[in-house]
Amino acid sequence: MADAGNAQAQFNLAVLYEEGRGVDADPSKAAYWNTRAVESEYPPALHNFALSLLAEKRNVEAINYLRQAAEKNFAASQYTLGKIHQFGIGVPENPDLAFQYIEKAAKSGLVKAQYNLGKMYRDGYGINVDDTASALWFEMAADRGYSKAQNSISSKYGMGQGVTRDDVQALKWAILAARSGIKGAIQKEEYFRARMDAEKIQKAEALAENFKKKK
Structure with a gap:
């Protein structure tokens, strides 16, 4: 397919040679096939x-x-x-x-772009500050499992900034971010736990336990 001019096949073949998957790694062949795909203006190439x-x-x-x-x-x-x-x-x-x-x-649909767009709305970089839009993009990326966004939307729910304050949601997201090792998430989780009653804590823990990434 690559020999016949299929740009996607050319690119995939370049990746196989680059990573040594199914063939011995060969940087020169990888470069050759990627160049062919570039000439065909294939976006990944x-x-x-x-x-x-x-x-x-x-x-x-x-x-x-x-x-x-x-x-x-x-x-x-x-x-x-x-x-x-x-x-x-x-x-x-x-x-x-x-x-x-x-x-x-x-x-x-690029999840790290969704997170960064949330930061831009939060910080007013290239756009006016918009807490609601910031929270929307943070939560979209958080729902897809992006840990930094989970940490950020936790703060939004904890402060009621751009969303209605909701300690259960704040703790849920903090638990998930902490599991991924995000800096400061453990301290955030402890802070929310300290201001919540046992029933709300249990609900947040259940939500975190049953969390499934959205596609």
Whole structure:
């Protein structure tokens, strides 16, 4: 299929050679097939090639390939461009563009973009502060099992910021974040437990125990 020009097959073959899956690892063959997929403008290949260029500090070229993939709605490239504009990597820092790209990636379903969009709304980076929108995106990522978002939405419920205060939900999310080793989550869990009665604690523990990630 790759020989016949199928870009997805070319990219997958590059990954197999890169990782040595089913064949001996062969970086030269991996590069050859990824280049073929890049020539076909296959978004994952464009993205991976851009990352290799970023590693070599060839930022301008990398951004060009990322933009090509982002225009094809490839969420990982949209997110990476957002971070590039946020931290001024090879370009001046641009909060507005950073927000626009990360918002696109979040709406495309990239969970870490959803978490970062929540942070942007929380901090007023590239957009006006909006506690309700921040909580919405944090909870969306938290529901999908993203631990940092679980820690953040726990605080939102604990303070009633952007959502109605709910100690049960706050403790549930703190328990889940603590299980993943998120810094400060254990202390947060202890704080919520100290201000809750036994019945509410038991309810929160049950919710945490029965939590299942949403797709």
